[in-house]
Every structure is written in C-alpha cells, then in structure tokens.
Amino acid sequence: MKIRCFHCRSLFDSNPRIKNQKYCSKKECQRARKREWQRQKLATDPDYTANQRHCQKEWHKQRPGYYRDYRRNHPESARRNRLLQKYRDTRRRPPRPLAKMDALKPASIKVPGAYYLIPMLAKMDASVQKVVLIPRC
Numbered sequence: 001m002k003i004r005c006f007h008c009r010s011l012f013d014s015n016p017r018i019k020n021q022k023y024c025s026k027k028e029c030q031r032a033r034k035r036e037w038q039r040q041k042l043a044t045d046p047d048y049t050a051n052q053r054h055c056q057k058e059w060h061k062q063r064p065g066y067y068r069d070y071r072r073n074h075p076e077s078a079r080r081n082r083l084l085q086k087y088r089d090t091r092r093r094p095p096r097p098l099a100k101m102d103a104l105k106p107a108s109i110k111v112p113g114a115y116y117l118i119p120m121l122a123k124m125d126a127s128v129q130k131v132v133l134i135p136r137c
C-alpha cells in the first residue's frame, strides 16, 4: 500500500510489519521521525527528561569551554543563534489579546529594508519550510 511520508511528502510503499508507519526510509525522514519521537518523549516522560538533562550536564562537565570554543570558531553560527534566541525570547513573552487571531496569516513586510531570513529548523532538517524575519537594525 502506498502512503505519503510525513516528512518529505513523497509516496512510498508501506512496510506491512510496521504499524502506523508515517515516514519513508530516507535517512533525513528517519532522523525527523526520531526527532519527533524524542520531542514527544521529552514532553511526556519526566524520567526520560531528567535522564537527558543529567547526561547533558555530565557531557558539559567533561568538556569545559566547548561552546565558548565553538562560538569562537564558528562566528556565523553564533550570530545566527543570537538572532534565533532573540526570536525565541519574543515568543516567551505573554501573548497580546489579538496575537492568536493573526498567527496563521503570512508575514507581510510593510517596511522595505534588509532582513535576516532564519530557517526555523536547524541543520538537522534539510527541508526547511518556515522562516522568521528580523529587521537588521
């Protein structure tokens, strides 16, 4: 039976041995499947979340200065991350009363000028679909 991949949207032959198959076997689609699984797991399993946090802390302990060095050696990534953090900070603020009403409208640029186009999903995802516009000022 042919089904459409949840990630790349292409049709593929489903494997009858896999229940509720949603992803094709392409490497990037399997990575997307695993990422979604982990996102769900982190949202629903406090033990898993605590274990992940513990492992991350141990990893950081063993590699002091890793991110400082990374930012120094990858200035473009550091700049991109600062912009993305700026965007994440705007999302953390309490929503304005009308914010949700126009959440699904496409972005309109009323002020001509230079903008940064920031892919919403980092390097892990090849098929980027969302971008955020942050004025360059």
Ligand SMILES: [Zn+2]
Pocket: 005, 006, 007, 008, 009, 010, 023, 024, 025, 026, 029
């Ligand atoms: Zn796919």
